[in-house]
Amino acid sequence: MINIDIIILSYTKNEKLKQFTEQTINTLLRSEDPEQIKFNILVIESNREIEPFQYKNTSTLYPKEKFGFHKFLNIGAKFSTSNLICFCNNDLIFHEGWATSLINAMNKDPELVCLCPYCPVFHGDQPYNFEEINYGFINGINFTGWCFLIKKSIINITGQFDERFKFWYADDDYRLTLKYNQLKNAMVKSAKVTHLGSKTLSSEKISANNNLVLEGFAYYKYKWIHHNFGLYLYDKLKYWLKERYLNFSKKKAA
Template sequence: MKLSVIILAYTTTNGLFEMTSNCINSLIESETAIGVEVILVESNKNYFNSGFVYPEFVKVIVPDSDFNFHKFLNIGIKEAKGQFVALCNNDLIFYKNWFSAIYKISQNNKNVKSFSPSGNVNDVDFLKDFELGYKIRTHIQGWCLVIYKDVLKRIGYLDETFNFGYADNDYAMTLKKYNIKHALVNSSKVEHLEREKVKKNREDLSEGYKKLQENVDLDTSKLPSYVLTAGNKYLLEDKKVLDDYVKYHTKWGAPNFLYRKNKIADLLISLNLGFLNRIIL
């Protein structure tokens, strides 16, 4: 099997069920020539008694623990049998041959091991088949990441310190540290329905986010000095985002220090000395 797709879902209403179902249906219809394993990691602990039923070919896993973005993805990764693993939100629409385009790039560029599809589904004219890089929301689309499963064995499972925010930032830094090339594949089209999702299912998702807020244990009286700046005012208004922000910089370095380390790491990569990033980062 070439591909295992791991989808995180929170099935509590007809709207959320319909959104996830559309995601799964478009996935299956998009790739008819390859075998696709679908693993759904469900946050609704009462899913099996909820009356919502996904197709039989979907393996639904309901963890006992509370939602943690990386932990739930790791649960799916451990179950995956594919050569490639796709880590996906449930608010996606997959376009025809989206993975075939990624697979083609992977076979012609053996040194590239991580990929994201393009979210610009109406953009059919592009100069390059793919673009290498680690920029968040430019090269790395956190809502859909495709990676060789054996690479995950090399770098270890996703860091479960990050249970919501800054997960894609941590993924990008991990790739850079281990000198693993990532590509945005322009010919691979997957539509991210984030704005539509928020509009239609705001109350249900807000309830889930509120629970995440309640689980935050953060002593705001001991915040690092780099947080207390005018530009970070928005962080102080959202305890969950603030917690994730502090976790990220505790791991990788304070913002100014991390900026300098990244400059050095990028230079080493450009000189084909990226293997030294294990020391720098």
Template sequence: MQFIDIIILSNAQNESLRKLTMDCLESLISSEDEDAIRFNILVIESANTSPYDFPNCRTLFPKMSFGYNKYMNLGIRKSSSPLVCLCNNDLLFQQGWASAILKAFEETPGLKSASPYCRLNHPARNIPSHSGIKFGYGVRDEISGWCILFKREILKTTGPLDERLTFWYSDNDYAKTLEKYGILHALVTDSFVDHLESQTLAIRSKKERLMMTGGERYYFEYKWGTRSYFSFLNHKRKQFFKSL
């Protein structure tokens, strides 16, 4: 029996978004034989709604302000399985997705992080399905930021996710961190999880989307050495005065 902690972020502000999370959970639970793989599911819910009543599923309602990495770190702390999967809620899990990744871990020495193949995204990036294991750190190529399964042991090397990134560039930072420490990651093209693309983000205002997307770039570029500290501070100063 393999145990996998599944951490899903949700913001079910309306019935449509709640259904999105429900569909995600239903597809996940039916995707594997529970006698072989047991999912410990933790939904981190931002909206004031009811818990999700599914087998092996807990719902947390954080009192702290939203942050993608902050909420994911909370889920990581509240779970303990040797395998961890970080997920958006706008996903549809296909039969045998986890089995395919576990097989890749078993057959590939040193592989400690992997993403599944998205039939909506990867064909457009000229990556065919059933084309083997693709090693690398390319965001939206090898690293599908909407679904990443890794061995918990890597956190002993990398530390927790960087909570200064509140939404955008979280996957880029994950990729850079793995590359920095030489932790092997791959896209498993026999594992299928389809991403429905930023359904929750679409309900936010234009200002909120800009803050959660473009605003993250300055810190990310400063952290990884492509932007000066002065430029980063200048951006923070402009943000401060805009908020007044």
């Protein structure tokens, strides 16, 4: 039997979002023969107001720390005891045999250490003729930050997820970390998982989203593009002033 630790990040602010998380868990459990593949599911729940609620067939953890996408992935990884870890959003529909397809690809190429599924909605709209195994590091194409499976051993090479990425550009940071360390990543076409599209984030206020984007982009440019701390501070100030101006204009118009 193959064990896969599943780490699901959830923010259950309302009943609708709770149902999305439950759908993710239920489709996951139906997707594979439990005698062949065992999923050990850990939900990292951001809303501590619903504690001690436990999602069915999971262990549900309520961190005391303030949410950060990479921070919560690191918490999940620390609780992992299996050789394979899959990090997931809570807005997914798993299709039959998705994990088997990833494992088959890994068996075909043992150097593959990070594998991502195929989304029938997103990938189906792309102008690519996908092979079964699609190597590379293109965000959304070869690497899908909403669901990716790794060999736990690569954490010894990459280190923990960079917790300065709180949400936006976290996927870019990890795919570039894999590329920098010359670790093989691929999207597997027959591993089908539908991503319903950031249901939790879309429920946040627009101004909060903008702050997450700008802060993430400033640090992304510092780490992966210009490597200049002075420019990083300048970008942060520039984006902060821009946000303040937009908020002031909205209040004045109202």
